[in-house]
Amino acid sequence: MQRIFEDRNRQFWILHTLGWMGFAVVGYLGSLFQEMREAYLFVVALDAYAGWLLSIPLRYLFQRIWSWSPWQMILSIMLVAFIVACVWTVIKNFNYWEIYRHGYRPDEWIQYFKQTSVGFYVILSWSGLYFGIRYYQTLQQEKQKSLTASNKAHEAQLKMLRYQLNPHFLFNTLNAISTLVLINEADTANKMLSRLSDFLRYSLYKDPIKKVPLQQEIYAANLYLEIEKVRFTERLTIELDVATNTELALVPSLILQPLVENAIKYAVATQTAGGTISIKARKFGHDLLIEVADNGPGMPIDDGLPKDSGGVGLVNTRERLAALYDKDFSLVLTHNQPQGVKVNIRIPFEVELNDEELA
Known part of the structure; x- marks a missing residue:
């Protein structure tokens, strides 16, 4: 009809x-x-x-x-x-x-x-x-x-917001690979280059409009952190605490990367002893709660965002979430205890239905 x-x-x-x-x-x-x-x-x-x-x-x-x-x-x-x-x-x-x-x-x-x-x-x-x-x-x-x-403008905006996040990381990684080659650390440079290739492949082929299972985002975050771990060696410690019932929850692609990148930039790179980055995920009612925390020196916070002009990744992440979920989300930056910063994200808990469930 x-x-x-x-x-x-x-x-x-x-x-x-x-x-x-x-x-x-x-x-x-x-x-x-x-x-x-x-x-x-x-x-x-x-x-x-x-x-x-x-x-x-x-x-x-x-x-x-x-x-x-x-x-x-x-x-x-x-x-x-x-x-x-x-x-x-x-x-x-x-x-x-x-x-x-x-x-x-x-x-x-x-x-x-x-x-x-x-x-x-x-x-x-x-x-x-x-x-x-x-x-x-x-x-x-x-x-x-x-x-x-x-919708076209919406898609263009989301793509622009996502691709603004990668150049700084790419520049540092290529510099690190170049340094490893110069000091004859070919195996380490090759490993780092391989992981960079996997990360960029994931980044480029994942549509920013679509959502992906959280376990894929954890995989991408691990690739990123392993690359950074080559740069910082023992100065970078990674802690993952992801509940099993959240692994299939749908999240925006590469939503964790700017948060982890900020933690590297402000908590690990600024300290001689380095720092710890932890990623947690829990299901609470009909919501998915994600937390990215560090034990760095912290920063001034105003209304859930950094007071200074930094933290572009956080602003872009909030804009992406607003574009995808309208008002049904929250992104809050708070002080971690005993020190550092943590970012808490709340979004609707969604999973991809299979063919049998759709039928």
Whole structure:
């Protein structure tokens, strides 16, 4: 049924025909209260058929005046509806007198136009329905275009926000690989390059619009941290505490990477002794709770975000979450105990349904 009505031309003919069939049914049912003979059914059918034929040219005329000013359109519709109503009334009276009254002829020709006002209201109603349906279709098309444009802009924004996060990390990693080559640490450089390749492959092939299971994000975060561990060696400690029932929970792709990158930048790289980065995930009711914490020197926090101009990754992450979940999320930056910073994310707990569950 939906496919049938997707074609506007087919939609017109269906509605046009059903409308005039409805007119014939109503006309015949009304005659039952007036004790009309069965021959009146044939008269009503001819009247409806005549109306069906006469109103077809109105469609093409109205298409031509569609772009006219409102007053020009109204006057044109009224005039055309009156002319068509006059012709239709003459045909209806002729059918009634010839078939039902067995060849009756009125004394005055003006009698052929008797009840023109009724025909005028019917044709005017047809015209009103035509314009109403067409305005609705145009409005829906514009709405669809607006939604499509909004979605395209939305996708572009998400992609831009995600790809803003990687250059700093890539620059540092390539520098580290270059240093390892210079000091003849070929095996370590090769391992680091291999992990970088895997991480970039994951980063490039995961659509930022789509969500992925948390276990894939943990895998990507591990790739990133293993690369950084080559740079910082024993100065970087990693702790993972991910509940088993959260591994299949859907999260935005690479949502952990900017949080881990910030922890590396502000907690590990700034301390001679290095630091610890922990990632936790829990299910709480209908929500998924993710925490990324460090034991670094900390930073001033204002309204859940860094006070200074840093923390671009956090701002971008919040914007991505807002674009994907509207207001049904939270991202809060707080002080860790005894020291450091932790980022808490709350998003709806979602899992990907398999074919059996969908069925």
